[in-house]
Amino acid sequence: MQVNGAAALVTGAGSGLGAATARSLLAAGARVVAMDLNGAGVAALDGAVPATGDVASEADVAAALDAACGLGPLRVVVNCAGIAPAARVVGRNGPHDLALFERTLRVNLLGTFNVLRLAAARMQALEATAPDGERGVIVNTASIAAEDGQVGQCAYAASKAGVIGLALPAARELARSGIRVVTIAPGLFETPMLAGLPEAAQAAIRALPPFPARLGKPEEFAAMVLAICANLLLNGTTLRLDSALRLPP
Numbered sequence: 001m002q003v004n005g006a007a008a009l010v011t012g013a014g015s016g017l018g019a020a021t022a023r024s025l026l027a028a029g030a031r032v033v034a035m036d037l038n039g040a041g042v043a044a045l046d047g048a049v050p051a052t053g054d055v056a057s058e059a060d061v062a063a064a065l066d067a068a069c070g071l072g073p074l075r076v077v078v079n080c081a082g083i084a085p086a087a088r089v090v091g092r093n094g095p096h097d098l099a100l101f102e103r104t105l106r107v108n109l110l111g112t113f114n115v116l117r118l119a120a121a122r123m124q125a126l127e128a129t130a131p132d133g134e135r136g137v138i139v140n141t142a143s144i145a146a147e148d149g150q151v152g153q154c155a156y157a158a159s160k161a162g163v164i165g166l167a168l169p170a171a172r173e174l175a176r177s178g179i180r181v182v183t184i185a186p187g188l189f190e191t192p193m194l195a196g197l198p199e200a201a202q203a204a205i206r207a208l209p210p211f212p213a214r215l216g217k218p219e220e221f222a223a224m225v226l227a228i229c230a231n232l233l234l235n236g237t238t239l240r241l242d243s244a245l246r247l248p249p
């Protein structure tokens with residue numbers, strides 16, 4: 001996919017991986033709508049059109065997509081919005097809060113699918129690009145926790161496993177329209193999501209990646225998004241971006 005001159009929507013663009021992705025797409029010549037619940041975060045992104053909203057809301061996502069379609073042909077959509085609560089199946093205060101489980105699925109899984117379905121409907125109406133008939137690419141963000149989820153990550157891991165499960169059937173369905181669906185499963189990245197953890201947990205986490213023995217930089221995630229855009233053969237799959245890290249229990 002030729003990013004230069006295309007319109008793009010990035011969700012969760014108010015922070016971390018989404019903000020870096022929006023910046024990299026802008027630098028590559030895309031016109032970007034940056035969507036986030038946190039309006040201040042997206043307002044701070046130079047060059048992007050901000051959209052405040054909830055990825056789980058049909059109206060909010062439709063409005064953000066309409067704004068993107070107003071900038072040019074919507075060829076790139078990147079789902080980065082997400083939440084990562086920690087709670088045990090049975091914790092000190094009793095069983096896992098069911099509302100927290102539901103909210104995690106709602107933002108991470110339903111929100112991703114909501115954006116994917118509404119974006120794909122708009123992409124289908126675009127003219128196909130030469131020579132292969134590609135219309136667009138949708139990148140979703142899972143997590144290595146989907147495969148090696150840790151203690152306290154039932155809700156998060158289940159929501160991200162759902163995101164991984166979407167990639168192949170969605171890619172198969174959208175193949176006839178020339179729309180690709182690819183998922184990135186990040187390892188551990190230096191973002192505010194991680195900075196929210198207790199100091200001891202952060203120190204333990206920083207020691208985990210084998211090589212390179214450091215946390216990923218948000219720009220390295222964004223570089224993967226651009227690589228996915230550029231390589232037409234990446235479709236219906238999940239790419240771990242994790243420095244050979246396998247999370248311990």
Ligand SMILES: NC(=O)c1ccc[n+]([C@@H]2O[C@H](COP(=O)([O-])OP(=O)(O)OC[C@H]3O[C@@H](n4cnc5c(N)ncnc54)[C@H](O)[C@@H]3O)[C@@H](O)[C@H]2O)c1
Nearest residue numbers: 012014015016017036037054055081082143188189191193
């Ligand atoms: N940072 C990591 O190490 C890491 C690892 C694996 C996966 N991920 C995933 O990558 C994605 C980005 O993570 P990050 O580290 O940049 O986190 P972050 O907390 O820095 O950014 C997430 C953004 O999503 C927004 N958001 C939350 N709920 C939303 C909603 N309902 N609608 C719209 N926006 C919403 C937040 O306001 C925030 O700006 C998430 O899906 C996360 O699960 C991150």
